[in-house]
Amino acid sequence: MNFQKIPPVETSKDILDIAFRKARERGKQKNLKGNWLEIIRKKESLKLDIVKESITSRLQKIYEIFPKFDELPPFYTSLFKLTQDDKLYLESLYSVKWAIKQVSDLHKDHVRRVVKVKTRDDAKEILTQFYGRASSVLKQISKRLKVLEEARKIMRTYPDIKELFTVCIYGFPNVGKTTLLNQLTGTKAETAAYAFTTKSINAGYMTINKEKVQVLDVPGTLARDNKMNDIERQAELVLSDLADVIIYVFDVSGTSGYSLVIQEELFKKVKERKDVIIYLSKKDIISEEKILSFKYPHRTLREIKKEIGEHLKNKQI
Ligand SMILES: Nc1nc2c(ncn2[C@@H]2O[C@H](COP(=O)(O)OP(=O)(O)OP(=O)(O)O)[C@@H](O)[C@H]2O)c(=O)[nH]1
Ligand SMILES: [Mg+2]
Known part of the structure; x- marks a missing residue:
């Protein structure tokens, strides 16, 4: 197992900033078809999709790359327990999974509503609500992401044990x-x-x-x-x-x-x-x-x- 390959964990703020920036940039598409209302609905749904995709894919990468104990050789599991708080680590890792689910559910719910709006203001309001709720989820795991970043730094000191x-x-x-x-x-x-x-x-x-x-x-x-x-x-x-x-x-x-x-x-x-x-x-x-x-x-x-x-x-x- 090579622990050096785990990349630094982004902060909640970075993950949100990147997602919102992408939505701003890619949400400017001009070639959407339909009447003005259909275009507004499509535009705002697209932004919801971009934000959701950006956040969940980044979180998913974190969840996948950090080791779970059942996939580690027993030596590393023991070393982990000697060098850090394994319970806090696992809780933090599972909170990332929790956040992925929360943001995905919020996304589904807001898309369902945005495709039915009747005015531009209602569409904007739904987008603002989604941004606010997604931010709140990320803020809730902000400390957990820091725990994972600290865990990564400790894991970097683990030797790359080979079958030799x-x-x-x-x-x-x-x-x-x-x-x-x-x-x-x-x-x-x-x-x-x-x-x-x-x-x-x-x-x-x-x-x-x-x-x-x-x-x-x-x-x-x-x-x-x-x-x-x-x-x-x-x-x-x-x-x-x-x-x-x-x-x-x-x-x-x-x-x-x-x-x-x-x-x-x-x-x-x-x-x-x-x-x-x-x-x-x-x-x-x-x-x-x-x-x-x-x-x-x-x-x-x-x-x-x-x-x-x-x-x-x-x-x-
Ligand atoms: N003169 C001399 N000094 C040595 C020799 N081997 C080690 N030292 C010195 O002894 C001190 C301790 O050496 P380390 O190699 O750090 O000892 P260690 O056993 O790894 O120490 P810990 O990691 O603290 O357990 C250092 O100041 C070394 O420079 C040697 O063969 N000759
Ligand atoms: Mg030594």
Whole structure:
């Protein structure tokens, strides 16, 4: 699912302005046939049609392009619930459908009346009434459209998850996970010298033995079982639902602010769940002795790629 393709949601005011402008421009047709009364009726009906068509087609596009949960892969449904208010979102989406129906019904009703008018003033009055009522419907969903626009902005941060072999870079905050993603895949995701820099999932890709591999960098986690916040839960979601292999980033320099002991505790838990490759970050600022005394086997960038290649081979067998 590519969330980047959802276009910005117009405001109620924009939708109305466009509809009324179109009616003004296209309602100027001169080649209508019949006597003066028939021409007035046709002209005003045409404007009703143009306004209705313009509003409902724009709303219909919004309704169709925004994802419904039953058509989303379960990973995205979970991610959605972690990052925004799913109930408010669905209510907003259904209010768009409601508005389409309201404007269509109003249109039918006003067309029925306009084809029977006896004077120019009556025709104008019906048109004014329709414009007023359609505006009122759009105003009622104005806040809902804003909710959808906000939802779109959040969905833009969702990674475009592909059905590929998936590596998850995992570990405590500030240990150097995003830096590693950038080094492995050439992405330019944001890194910074403080914890919880990454608040959503970053995706990068690399090719190993001609096969494309997806690498997901997740927010740092403290992994306290019942105390995880929704940002940390995104890391847990990738770990449990998508990862084929984990790269666990250990920072033994102490600059991340987490001791070796607690990093080790988390590592042991993760190892129980998935295949783990260890990467020692910040080797440039720690002593050779410290690296040598680190008790688990760890890999360089080049070795990581090689080991992922082994996992790929094993998966194919
Ligand atoms: N010297 C040195 N600094 C590093 C290295 N890797 C990361 N850093 C620094 O460590 C800080 C944290 O790096 P990030 O890659 O943002 O860490 P993260 O694990 O993604 O952090 P969160 O997203 O907050 O969980 C940044 O200031 C990086 O520049 C490294 O190998 N050497
Ligand atoms: Mg990060």
